[in-house]
Amino acid sequence: xxxxxxxxxxxxxxxxxxxxxxxxxxxxxxxxxxxxxxxxxxxxxxxxxxxxxxxxxxxxxxxxxxxxxxxxxxxxxxxxxxxxxxxxxxxxxxxxxxxxxxxxxxxxxxxxxxxxxxxxxxxxxxxxxxxxxxxxxxxxxxxxxxxxxxxxxxxxxxxxxxxxxxxxxxxxxxxxxxxxxxxxxxxxxxxxxxxxxxxxxxxxxxxxxxxxxxxxxxxxxxxxxxxxxxxxxxxxxxxxxxxxxxxxxxxxxxxxxxxxxxxxxxxxxxxxxxxxxxxxxxxxxxxxxxxxxxxxxxxxxxxxxxxxxxxxxxxxxxxxxxxxxxxxxxxxxxxxxxxxxxxxxxxxxxxxxxxxxxxxxx
Amino acid sequence: xxxxxxxxxxxxxxxxxxxxxxxxxxxxxxxxxxxxxxxxxxxxxxxxxxxxxxxxxxxxxxxxxxxxxxxxxxxxxxxxxxxxxxxxxxxxxxxxxxxxxxxxxxxxxxxxxxxxxxxxxxxxxxxxxxxxxxxxxxxxxxxxxxxxxxxxxxxxxxxxxxxxxxxxxxxxxxxxxxxxxxxxxxxxxxxxxxxxxxxxxxxxxxxxxxxxxxxxxxxxxxxxxxxxxxxxxxxxxxxxxxxxxxxxxxxxxxxxxxxxxxxxxxxxxxxxxxxxxxxxxxxxxxxxxxxxxxxxxxxxxxxxxxxxxxxxxxxxxxxxxxxxxxxxxxxxxxxxxxxxxxxxxxxxxxxxxxxxxxxxxxxxxxxxxxxxxxxx
Amino acid sequence: xxxxxxxxxxxxxxxxxxxxxxxxxxxxxxxxxxxxxxxxxxxxxxxxxxxxxxxxxxxxxxxxxxxxxxxxxxxxxxxxxxxxxxxxxxxxxxxxxxxxxxxxxxxxxxxxxxxxxxxxxxxxxxxxxxxxxxxxxxxxxxxxxxxxxxxxxxxxxxxxxxxxx
Numbered sequence: 001x002x003x004x005x006x007x008x009x010x011x012x013x014x015x016x017x018x019x020x021x022x023x024x025x026x027x028x029x030x031x032x033x034x035x036x037x038x039x040x041x042x043x044x045x046x047x048x049x050x051x052x053x054x055x056x057x058x059x060x061x062x063x064x065x066x067x068x069x070x071x072x073x074x075x076x077x078x079x080x081x082x083x084x085x086x087x088x089x090x091x092x093x094x095x096x097x098x099x100x101x102x103x104x105x106x107x108x109x110x111x112x113x114x115x116x117x118x119x120x121x122x123x124x125x126x127x128x129x130x131x132x133x134x135x136x137x138x139x140x141x142x143x144x145x146x147x148x149x150x151x152x153x154x155x156x157x158x159x160x161x162x163x164x165x166x167x168x169x170x171x172x173x174x175x176x177x178x179x180x181x182x183x184x185x186x187x188x189x190x191x192x193x194x195x196x197x198x199x200x201x202x203x204x205x206x207x208x209x210x211x212x213x214x215x216x217x218x219x220x221x222x223x224x225x226x227x228x229x230x231x232x233x234x235x236x237x238x239x240x241x242x243x244x245x246x247x248x249x250x251x252x253x254x255x256x257x258x259x260x261x262x263x264x265x266x267x268x269x270x271x272x273x274x275x276x277x278x279x280x281x282x283x284x285x286x287x288x289x290x291x292x293x294x295x296x297x298x299x300x301x302x303x304x305x306x307x308x309x310x311x312x313x314x315x316x317x318x319x320x321x322x323x324x325x326x327x328x329x330x331x332x333x334x335x336x337x338x339x340x341x342x343x344x345x346x347x348x349x350x351x352x353x354x355x356x357x358x359x360x361x362x
Numbered sequence: 363x364x365x366x367x368x369x370x371x372x373x374x375x376x377x378x379x380x381x382x383x384x385x386x387x388x389x390x391x392x393x394x395x396x397x398x399x400x401x402x403x404x405x406x407x408x409x410x411x412x413x414x415x416x417x418x419x420x421x422x423x424x425x426x427x428x429x430x431x432x433x434x435x436x437x438x439x440x441x442x443x444x445x446x447x448x449x450x451x452x453x454x455x456x457x458x459x460x461x462x463x464x465x466x467x468x469x470x471x472x473x474x475x476x477x478x479x480x481x482x483x484x485x486x487x488x489x490x491x492x493x494x495x496x497x498x499x500x501x502x503x504x505x506x507x508x509x510x511x512x513x514x515x516x517x518x519x520x521x522x523x524x525x526x527x528x529x530x531x532x533x534x535x536x537x538x539x540x541x542x543x544x545x546x547x548x549x550x551x552x553x554x555x556x557x558x559x560x561x562x563x564x565x566x567x568x569x570x571x572x573x574x575x576x577x578x579x580x581x582x583x584x585x586x587x588x589x590x591x592x593x594x595x596x597x598x599x600x601x602x603x604x605x606x607x608x609x610x611x612x613x614x615x616x617x618x619x620x621x622x623x624x625x626x627x628x629x630x631x632x633x634x635x636x637x638x639x640x641x642x643x644x645x646x647x648x649x650x651x652x653x654x655x656x657x658x659x660x661x662x663x664x665x666x667x668x669x670x671x672x673x674x675x676x677x678x679x680x681x682x683x684x685x686x687x688x689x690x691x692x693x694x695x696x697x698x699x700x701x702x703x704x705x706x707x708x709x710x711x712x713x714x715x716x717x718x719x720x721x722x723x724x725x726x727x728x729x730x731x732x733x734x735x736x737x738x
Numbered sequence: 739x740x741x742x743x744x745x746x747x748x749x750x751x752x753x754x755x756x757x758x759x760x761x762x763x764x765x766x767x768x769x770x771x772x773x774x775x776x777x778x779x780x781x782x783x784x785x786x787x788x789x790x791x792x793x794x795x796x797x798x799x800x801x802x803x804x805x806x807x808x809x810x811x812x813x814x815x816x817x818x819x820x821x822x823x824x825x826x827x828x829x830x831x832x833x834x835x836x837x838x839x840x841x842x843x844x845x846x847x848x849x850x851x852x853x854x855x856x857x858x859x860x861x862x863x864x865x866x867x868x869x870x871x872x873x874x875x876x877x878x879x880x881x882x883x884x885x886x887x888x889x890x891x892x893x894x895x896x897x898x899x900x901x902x903x
Contacts, residue, residue: 426802429800429836430800430802430836431802432834433802433832433834433836434802498755505764505895508764508895509894509895509896512776512892512894512895512896515775515776515778515779515892516776516777516778516892516894517778518778519776519778519779519780519835519848519878519880520779520780520833523832523834525834525835525836533835533839533881534778534881534883537777537778537883537886539891539892543894543896543897546896546897547896550896557754560750560751560753560754561750561751561754561755562751563747564746564747564750565747565748565751566745566747566748567748569747662840
């Protein structure tokens with residue numbers, strides 16, 4: 001019943017392994033995308049004292065299918081003065097990297113498409129390519145709102161890359177390898193307990209990278225009327241929508257693998273544990289979306305450069321010191337120590353953190 | 363045009379461009395158009411264009427009798443119909459010299475204060491929605507507003523344009539189930555307002571978005587004749603219920619909340635505190651409701667003596683005034699509305715200069731305009 | 739922004755939202771569940787009592803946009819007005835209820851029903867044939883407390899508070 005992973009010397013050779021896992025990954029992304037859109041709308045609605053979609057199919061489970069059909073059947077409008085080739089390519093460039101991330105995430109012990117020994121580095125590199133797609137979309141739409149949205153997107157992604165990468169490096173130090181499979185194997189204690197500050201920094205930074213509330217100012221509904229998405233309709237818009245949820249899924253999967261112990265857990269089969277943890281992280285993302293207002297662009301960048309970046313450096317320094325100076329001490333000792341240090345640092349840094357100037361003299 | 367940074371001349375040639383926040387936009391409340399000149403993300407200038415909802419109410423009123431004008435006044439500020447009705451009836455009663463029975467005064471106060479709470483719920487909800495909180499606080503406040511609308515539906519039959527007050531009284535007496543329902547509402551509402559405070563008051567991101575943003579200095583607020591929460595947020599303790607009391611407001615005990623700085627956060631806090639004060643007034647009015655009739659002896663077609671009168675009240679959005687000129691016939695000769703939101707929005711350009719586009723929306727949401735009043 | 743409460747303000751907000759997961763939603767599933775409108779609701783039609791109407795035209799004069807059209811002729815035998823046609827243009831009407839208040843003979847009522855949408859604009863015109871009170875076309879208690887007492891109670895949100903389980 002448990003899924004058998006295919007060893008490299010399986011008689012089907014490399015290409016069969018690749019084909020099977022590609023099919024699995026594509027199916028996984030598409031099915032989870034449908035499930036996530038449904039789950040988000042229902043959870044958001046119940047937290048807002050109303051019912052979500054519950055007409056299309058039992059409990060509204062066919063609602064994503066209905067949405068997909070609607071999106072496919074819409075007319076494809078291209079702005080007359082926009083750059084047509086760029087306009088056509090932008091959704092593709094935005095969506096494909098989100099899929100590529102899943103090549104290195106282990107669904108079960110050893111079950112992954114390619115066990116790269118630079119796993120985390122590959123993920124970080126690939127996930128930045130979506131920004132190019134979004135900027136192409138903003139540029140090619142020939143619309144001032146889209147361009148504003150695209151500019152904000154670039155500023156925010158560039159600012160948040162650094163704290164995200166630095167917080168992951170702490171985990172890499174503890175696990176001793178960049179490969180995701182080794183990181184999962186090294187988590188006898190889940191790294192969320194050993195690196196609480198790293199988890200928080202990574203989570204906030206990742207939310208900013210994928211443009212979810214409270215950082216969704218590139219597609220702020222109430223200001224820019226959907227930002228770079230304005231001039232898109234039909235399946236091209238559908239691809240942007242798909243890209244947003246695929247990235248949210250990717251972030252949940254990365255957080256699960258790197259901080260929560262991946263597929264490890266008692267009792268239940270491994271792939272089920274993976275799905276449960278991904279689901280929990282996604283629920284937290286939706287919960288945050290329900291509650292918190294949006295930040296402004298300069299506050300966003302101030303948060304990245306003045307708050308998260310120094311904390312990430314300090315986190316790295318403390319982790320490195322702990323590993324070098326006390327290599328034989330059991331890791332359980334570091335759990336309360338790290339949690340205490342995290343709380344102290346956050347409280348201390350909040351006292352000194354000041355946002356930038358708000359009003360400009362014109 | 364070179365932009366200057368804080369310390370040195372940066373020679374980057376930038377050009378300001380004009381963005382049109384057109385009449386159909388998710389966050390301009392109603393059909394309001396702004397032409398904003400932007401330099402990057404910074405607002406350099408703003409030009410409001412309104413008139414998209416002009417329906418000619420002032421002209422229409424000249425051809426209707428005094429009672430027929432009341433449904434027209436409903437549709438001025440459609441989110442606070444009871445206040446509009448009340449102001450108009452006060453103006454006509456002043457013009458014609460009609461006195462109203464005691465029970466009517468108490469009922470009018472109850473309706474006006476309930477309407478104030480309902481209007482402020484929408485104002486605060488849409489303000490937080492403009493800050494980006496994705497509908498959740500807004501939906502909670504709409505749920506509370508449903509309770510108030512149920513009460514209004516019980517009394518007048520409709521949920522938005524009530525047409526409830528008449529010259530010399532109200533249309534019908536409140537039914538028997540009104541007072542118990544009102545008592546239940548008054549018991550629950552403070553708990554809900556506390557829940558909103560728990561959700562929003564100390565929220566760091568809301569503080570970052572709204573504190574210090576869009577400051578209206580105290581002198582400027584007085585100079586441009588601002589009124590309502592916009593004026594009180596800037597620190598001026600001016601409320602028509604205390605300064606020029608109408609109806610029986612001088613019998614009730616309540617405070618006037620004011621802000622200190624005049625930023626968006628202060629205006630939001632003023633509105634929430636006003637809701638609490640309205641609950642206080644409601645409790646006192648409900649306890650003191652006397653028996654009696656609900657209409658004084660007023661002819662079917664009122665013919666006030668020739669003259670003019672101005673009746674103004676503290677509507678939820680500000681100082682709402684009706685100016686009536688009569689020439690002795692059954693219809694007003696001239697009917698003019700002093701709309702508080704129109705006068706408040708003249709200072710919008712000054713408040714927005716120097717802030718970013720995201721702040722422009724927040725500032726606009728905090729002064730709480732309703733296009734029905736602005737355009738009439 | 740100073741994190742005055744070190745992120746605690748956001749944490750308090752998060753607890754408020756998650757508590758709603760345990761509460762029942764306040765919305766109802768229309769059209770399977772219909773809530774009762776108020777007893778005095780000003781429904782989307784007018785109901786006219788032919789027996790009591792004398793054709794005086796007070797309602798037409800009270801209507802502020804002239805949506806009521808009455809045409810009468812004199813009946814010298816019975817010494818009264820005979821109302822030849824009584825028409826209301828519900829497309830024009832704003833349901834303010836001034837006509838109901840104005841009628842001196844209690845011959846005009848607002849209807850209790852709000853689901854009166856039609857497919858064509860011409861169908862919104864009500865004339866003598868479809869203005870009588872029938873068991874399907876109920877009369878609302880607007881301005882007439884006697885009639886209001888016979889209608890079902892209004893569903894109030896403060897009563898069955900669906901905010902708590």
